[in-house]
Amino acid sequence: MSLINSPGFAHVRLTVTDISRSKQFYDQVFGWPVAVDRSGDVDDPEVNGSPADIYGGTIYQTPSGALFGLRPVAPAGQRFDSDGTGLDHVSFQVSSRDELVAAHQALDEAGIEHGDVTDLTDVGMAILSFEDPDGVQLELTAALG
Numbered sequence: 001m002s003l004i005n006s007p008g009f010a011h012v013r014l015t016v017t018d019i020s021r022s023k024q025f026y027d028q029v030f031g032w033p034v035a036v037d038r039s040g041d042v043d044d045p046e047v048n049g050s051p052a053d054i055y056g057g058t059i060y061q062t063p064s065g066a067l068f069g070l071r072p073v074a075p076a077g078q079r080f081d082s083d084g085t086g087l088d089h090v091s092f093q094v095s096s097r098d099e100l101v102a103a104h105q106a107l108d109e110a111g112i113e114h115g116d117v118t119d120l121t122d123v124g125m126a127i128l129s130f131e132d133p134d135g136v137q138l139e140l141t142a143a144l145g
Helices: 019-029 051-056 097-110
Strands: 011-015 034-037 058-061 067-071 090-093 118-120 125-131 137-143
Touching (some): 097 125
16 A cells, blocks of 8 residues: 555756756747746746746646646756766656657657657657756657557
8 A cells, every 4th residue: 555645746846057058949849828937037046946936937837737837946057967866767657659750750850859759559659858958868758559
């Protein structure tokens, strides 16, 4: 028996170096509606240190109902390292392998570097990997079959 009964993630927030650049990237790639945006106050130390002000960041509302946030507190020039303790990557579900192929083409057209659509038949899914401006590993995932 588990200690906690949870149906899954409520939100994920990434630490970013440049909120404007990150917002532009996530707006372009996913186009989710903004639930809360305090990025205009990012230089206000009271906002930066306030959870109620989401630390001067932005929170998106994803279609699944989960929230996806950006927190602008990483030092300029710092890059994400998936080999360090903590986050390895964030994966976003799409409805089909055909959508992965379409996303591959859309990322090409936008000049966003990415991997190939890869079938992971042993786990029943296909993936397409790419990075955000801070090097955070992102993945699109679709069930096979």
